[in-house]
């Protein structure tokens with residue numbers, strides 16, 4: 001499996017695949033803040049907004065590619081001001097047929113590496129209890145903080161052998 005960081009041009013080039021991934025990952029489950037019954041055009045519009053955000057340096061998008069197929073993606077939201085030392089994980093999406101093989105965890109770790117490079121060592125996540133994402137981020141060291149469903153982790157420097 002390959003993990004790629006997508007700039008705005010790459011996001012635009014992959015827009016149709018990303019839109020299809022979003023619909024597949026949403027399935028019939030909880031809507032992740034999306035309107036229920038999101039259409040493929042709505043999903044494309046969502047990704048067009050993300051492309052703008054990436055182009056302005058407000059978001060990082062990573063994608064997981066396996067056997068030439070886009071099987072997952074996730075995002076890191078970057079804010080300024082008092083949030084300039086932190087970042088927020090968003091929309092961890094893994095194709096239904098590719099779940100429970102560690103892809104979601106690899107995507108989160110890739111975004112943590114991006115956060116480190118950007119000097120943002122506090123990472124926040126939001127996940128509904130029992131959603132799968134909640135268990136995933138807890139496994140990676142995120143702990144509840146503040147309101148229900150909010151978690152956070154301070155990134156440590158990787159140990160040097």
Ligand SMILES: CC(C)(COP(=O)(O)OP(=O)(O)OC[C@H]1O[C@@H](n2cnc3c(N)ncnc32)[C@H](O)[C@@H]1OP(=O)(O)O)[C@@H](O)C(=O)NCCC(=O)NCCS
Pocket residue numbers: 025026032090091092093094095098099100101102103104105106126127130131132133135136137139
């Ligand atoms: C949540 C999601 C991203 C997990 O992706 P994944 O690639 O299957 O996750 P991983 O294989 O890396 O799972 C790592 C660990 O997380 C936990 N986990 C993942 N999915 C889980 C689930 N549905 N129920 C309970 N625990 C789960 C498990 O502890 C798992 O380890 P294990 O498989 O050894 O038991 C995926 O199910 C998904 O896309 N869901 C729909 C979209 C969504 O709700 N995204 C979260 C919004 S931020």
